[in-house]
Amino acid sequence: xxxxxxxxxxxxxxxxxxxxxxxxxxxxxxxxxxxxxxxxxxxxxxxxxxxxxxxxxxxxxxxxxxxxxxxxxxxxxxxxxxxxxxxxxxxxxxxxxxxxxxxxxxxxxxxxxxxxxxxxxxxxxxxxxxxxxxxxxxxxxxxxxxxxxxxxxxxxxxxxxxxxxxxxxxxxxxxxxxxxxxxxxxxxxxxxxxxxxxxxxxxxx
Amino acid sequence: xxxxxxxxxxxxxxxxxxxxxxxxxxxxxxxxxxxxxxxxxxxxxxxxxxxxxxxxxxxxxxxxxxxxxxxxxxxxxxxxxxxxxxxxxxxxxxxxxxxxxxxxxxxxxxxxxxxxxxxxxxxxxxxxxxxxxxxxxxxxxxxxxxxxxxxxxxxxxxxxxxxxxxxxxxxxxxxxxxxxxxxxxxxxxxxxxxxxxxxxxxxxx
DNA sequence: TGTACATCAGTGAACGCGCGTTCACTGATGTAC
DNA sequence: TGTACATCAGTGAACGCGCGTTCACTGATGTAC
Numbered sequence: 001x002x003x004x005x006x007x008x009x010x011x012x013x014x015x016x017x018x019x020x021x022x023x024x025x026x027x028x029x030x031x032x033x034x035x036x037x038x039x040x041x042x043x044x045x046x047x048x049x050x051x052x053x054x055x056x057x058x059x060x061x062x063x064x065x066x067x068x069x070x071x072x073x074x075x076x077x078x079x080x081x082x083x084x085x086x087x088x089x090x091x092x093x094x095x096x097x098x099x100x101x102x103x104x105x106x107x108x109x110x111x112x113x114x115x116x117x118x119x120x121x122x123x124x125x126x127x128x129x130x131x132x133x134x135x136x137x138x139x140x141x142x143x144x145x146x147x148x149x150x151x152x153x154x155x156x157x158x159x160x161x162x163x164x165x166x167x168x169x170x171x172x173x174x175x176x177x178x179x180x181x182x183x184x185x186x187x188x189x190x191x192x193x194x195x196x197x198x199x200x201x202x203x204x205x
Numbered sequence: 206x207x208x209x210x211x212x213x214x215x216x217x218x219x220x221x222x223x224x225x226x227x228x229x230x231x232x233x234x235x236x237x238x239x240x241x242x243x244x245x246x247x248x249x250x251x252x253x254x255x256x257x258x259x260x261x262x263x264x265x266x267x268x269x270x271x272x273x274x275x276x277x278x279x280x281x282x283x284x285x286x287x288x289x290x291x292x293x294x295x296x297x298x299x300x301x302x303x304x305x306x307x308x309x310x311x312x313x314x315x316x317x318x319x320x321x322x323x324x325x326x327x328x329x330x331x332x333x334x335x336x337x338x339x340x341x342x343x344x345x346x347x348x349x350x351x352x353x354x355x356x357x358x359x360x361x362x363x364x365x366x367x368x369x370x371x372x373x374x375x376x377x378x379x380x381x382x383x384x385x386x387x388x389x390x391x392x393x394x395x396x397x398x399x400x401x402x403x404x405x406x407x408x409x410x
Numbered sequence: 411t412g413t414a415c416a417t418c419a420g421t422g423a424a425c426g427c428g429c430g431t432t433c434a435c436t437g438a439t440g441t442a443c
Numbered sequence: 444t445g446t447a448c449a450t451c452a453g454t455g456a457a458c459g460c461g462c463g464t465t466c467a468c469t470g471a472t473g474t475a476c
Binding site: 128171198 | 225226227228229230231312315316317319320321322323324330333334336337338358359361362365366368369371372373374375376377379380382383384385389392393395396399400402403404
Binding site: 028029030040041044049050 | 428432
């Protein structure tokens with residue numbers, strides 16, 4: 001990695017961890033540059049101001065999550081071609097991934113900034129919005145594939161069902177942060193899995 | 206209301222709204238006292254320091270939520286004595302309550318502080334923890350009543366199921382904050398309702 | 411009933427500290443001729 | 444090959460501002476005798 005991108009991502013790593021621990025406003029540039037072993041001026045060479053840091057952090061986080069989901073469900077599809085079983089396997093893999101993190105998942109940058117959104121400019125808030133809408137679209141289209149094969153046992157709002165994956169992950173992460181536990185998000189995902197089995201698996205169309 | 210409690214709760218109202226908008230660190234005592242129309246000194250008459258404000262805010266929020274849930278499910282029980290139907294009616298009432306808020310629910314103080322917990326002392330973090338555990342116990346015991354009458358269609362972890370109510374609410378609130386929409390939390394609650402119908406309603410024990 | 415004192419619910423000036431940001435400068439590397 | 448200049452990736456001192464907190468003081472109300 002070039003010097004430039006290497007330092008930049010060192011800054012972003014440290015900032016992300018700090019923001020998840022105590023929020024954006026409470027994370028000082030001083031502590032970031034101390035952690036990244038550069039000077040204050042060095043920080044402002046990479047980011048125009050603190051808001052630019054927030055935007056870069058979110059962009060990187062969203063991109064990484066997208067790659068993670070792409071990868072996860074690609075692996076699931078290799079194991080089973082049926083859309084329902086692919087979804088169930090993907091969620092299982094996601095739950096396992098969360099359980100396997102030794103310190104527990106550190107939390108979601110989207111949720112952290114959603115509860116501090118008046119600190120940021122419109123660009124950052126739009127980014128946050130687009131991320132959630134992207135996940136809605138991703139999962140909604142997977143659920144539509146499933147519904148084309150399996151008739152839902154009860155009528156459901158497909159947008160809401162698409163959102164449910166994000167919602168369950170976000171909710172689980174809030175719980176495990178508040179409780180100081182490690183596996184709440186994974187357990188909530190397993191409950192979502194059971195839900196989807198009950199909703200779809202009974203009636204092959 | 207006595208002067209004392211009246212001013213105190215005016216401070217807490219303003220602080221809570223501000224904390225949900227931009228986080229605890231970014232909420233200054235200056236803006237709180239300006240909103241409450243008192244002086245800086247007046248604030249410190251009521252709260253020893255900013256951490257004491259956080260604790261009081263959380264205590265009040267948790268108490269209010271507990272009363273709200275007590276009330277909601279008491280009304281539900283009046284409408285139907287069966288534990289499953291009581292739960293389903295209670296969740297419907299909760300979803301309606303969320304939909305009826307003209308500005309949308311402002312967000313949960315627990316979630317906001319969970320993503321800023323390194324700012325607070327142990328007392329505040331314990332309070333947060335106890336709140337989530339309290340909701341777990343509340344809903345778990347309701348689900349156990351249900352399971353005594355209706356055999357679950359799939360095996361579920363009862364602690365996780367108890368947590369699921371909080372998780373769905375928290376997750377839905379994160380989504381609606383990030384999206385700037387109003388009814389995501391209500392829709393997630395309706396999906397949870399469908400889940401519980403599928404899980405329990407089929408097999409009367 | 412009058413007087414002395416105590417408590418309550420504040421006021422508002424002052425404090426020092428840490429914050430985000432700016433800016434003149436620097437040494438290493440790359441490019442033109 | 445040598446020299447001049449440009450760009451890159453920073454350094455570190457300095458800036459002013461807003462923050463949480465302290466403190467001496469105040470006027471209204473309550474209580475004792």
